Amino acid sequence: MDDRKRRRGMYVTARQKKKLVELVTKHPQLIACKVTQDFNYNDSQKLWQSIANECNNVPGPGARKTWRQWRKTWQDLRSKTKKRQAEINGEVPPSVVMLTPAEQEALGLKNVSSTTSYQEATEFVPLDPDMPEEYNNEMDSTHTYSEPESPPEVKVFTTEPKEPKVKSSSSKHSDKHQNNCFFNCDLLASSEQRKMQLKEDYINFKKDYLRQKLKLIKEQTEALKSIARELSK
Numbered sequence: 001m002d003d004r005k006r007r008r009g010m011y012v013t014a015r016q017k018k019k020l021v022e023l024v025t026k027h028p029q030l031i032a033c034k035v036t037q038d039f040n041y042n043d044s045q046k047l048w049q050s051i052a053n054e055c056n057n058v059p060g061p062g063a064r065k066t067w068r069q070w071r072k073t074w075q076d077l078r079s080k081t082k083k084r085q086a087e088i089n090g091e092v093p094p095s096v097v098m099l100t101p102a103e104q105e106a107l108g109l110k111n112v113s114s115t116t117s118y119q120e121a122t123e124f125v126p127l128d129p130d131m132p133e134e135y136n137n138e139m140d141s142t143h144t145y146s147e148p149e150s151p152p153e154v155k156v157f158t159t160e161p162k163e164p165k166v167k168s169s170s171s172k173h174s175d176k177h178q179n180n181c182f183f184n185c186d187l188l189a190s191s192e193q194r195k196m197q198l199k200e201d202y203i204n205f206k207k208d209y210l211r212q213k214l215k216l217i218k219e220q221t222e223a224l225k226s227i228a229r230e231l232s233k
Contacts, residue, residue, distance in 0.1 A: 012073060013062040016055050020074055023051045 024030055027047050029039045045067070052067035065073070 011061075011063060013058070013060065015060065016058050016062045017073075017077060019058050020051065020055050020070065020077070023054060024074055 030044060030047060035041070048067040048071050052065060052070045055070055056062075056064050
């Protein structure tokens with residue numbers, strides 16, 4: 001428990017931030033939110049997991065974060081760097097002068113010479129506008145406090161998702177009513193068939209009973225006739 005608290009309380013060092021910028025610069029797809037057949041959200045997640053492993057393995061003290069937390073660190077760093085450039089009238093902030101032009105452009109800085117050719121756009125998961133910016137992610141600072149775990153991510157793509165086909169409530173009600181009707185009809189037919197079978201069994205039983213009774217009456221009649229003949233002699 002203590003070790004977990006200690007690891008969460010570690011700081012992101014300048015070496016880790018430099019490594020983070022270098023790694024993201026190598027993958028412009030992470031900056032240009034453009035879904036293609038060769039690059040989708042799962043590919044983005046795998047790249048961020050790889051970047052998180054390398055940043056966590058930077059020698060010396062530093063933060064140990066999940067890939068979502070490292071992505072949040074990158075988003076904050078890029079946002080603050082662009083804001084600093086706007087505050088100093090478009091000049092490159094002194095804190096990022098040591099970066100290459102490609103790395104400066106990856107951070108969103110304008111008017112820098114670069115051979116990279118990616119489209120600047122929204123990251124896969126945009127920053128929450130309601131989240132307070134209380135993170136010191138300036139490159140000239142020695143340390144910055146590790147951000148808390150990011151909220152559950154939301155997949156944001158440029159492609160429009162297909163709307164699933166949903167049956168209307170009236171259609172569902174009709175199907176349910178039809179199924180109930182079939183079930184009731186089956187029960188009614190089964191009940192009528194059972195009644196007919198019982199009625200047929202009763203008629204057959206009554207026929208046998210009457211047949212036996214008629215036979216018995218005939219036997220009694222013959223017996224009485226025989227007695228009468230004997231008495232008349």
